[in-house]
Amino acid sequence: MIEAPRALAMTRIIMLALSALILMVAAIFFPFLELEAAGMIRRSSLLDTVMAYSGGLTEPLTIVMAALIVVLPTTRFLGLLYVLAPMAFGWHPARHAAPVFRFVELLRPWAMAEVFVVGVAVALVKVGGLAHISLGPAFWAFVALVIVTVLKDNFMSRVTVWKTLDARRRS
Template identity: 65%
Template sequence: MEQTQTPQDSFATADLTDLVACPVCDTLYHFPSIPSGGQGRCARCHHLLIAPRANAMTRIVMLAVTATILMITAVSFPFLTISTHGLNQQASVIDTILAYSDGLMVPLSLAMAGLIVVLPLTRLSAILYAIAPMALGHRPARGAAHAFRVAEQLKPWAMAEVFIVGVAVALVKVGGLATLTIGPAFWAFAALVVITVLKDNFMSSLIIWKTLEARGAT
């Protein structure tokens, strides 16, 4: 009797290290060979799986360093100045966080500090630790795979860009009640949003995982 080989049979006999799973629908694929500038999408759910870019790691490192500098700037300088009835009040990101640091509002203060400052900086540090040595032509640092895993897990929780959108909406509502002067920290946050989008566009997680694996990362 003639036997028909199913797709599951072909995957069962394949080298498992060459298989990748779509993170959305778990469809299995052989690791594709796609030229720089191309894209590989899941045939079932159309999720972007791979998007090679020329000199991607170097660009990711440069953008991550830029984002770190912008984050430090955004925290260190005034965010805006409110003027009404001859009174001026400056506010920074730290002032906003500390404004809810009393009583029952302490959890809100901790959440703001974590989601707006701590987690984004932690994710940027993890990305730099995992990718920077490889971008410079060296072997991955010890624990690079774990660092990149942390960066991937923190991605949905690093909400600096959500904060700037919320602030923009609030400024529209408050603008009719007082005179607002936007400080350098606001523009630093706005630039941070753009830099973050560019960085994530260049960062193909699948390629980085395969590169870490090929270079013996731990």
């Protein structure tokens, strides 16, 4: 595949990564959804969802779920900001930018926010007949986060980032 550099691509990727970080904070702490059945109402945030499995034999599930849904995507966004922000301003790459970018690329298949949204959609279809479901702001923030992540990945040319890292390191 031939990849050509896009004008202002680094700036767009930085803005999308910053947007994703803000959306991640909203997705973690705001109400994710509300279930109402038999007169009882239950609100839940993403943090509540992760912590629901935090006791007993399911504790490893909590760690894996938190890592795949929150920690790894956040680490990717922060890593991209660390690598691309100095170069977007025309400066030399940050110290250890190449290993950080390599790590960010290694995390890409493991950051599974998109898979979580699909899983939630399937669960909502199954539960929809049993209870009244209201989607909270965190759900929409998470959906927006997935869209922003897809846009960021489409804007980013990994080959161009590596070439820019190499060229700016030498100058």
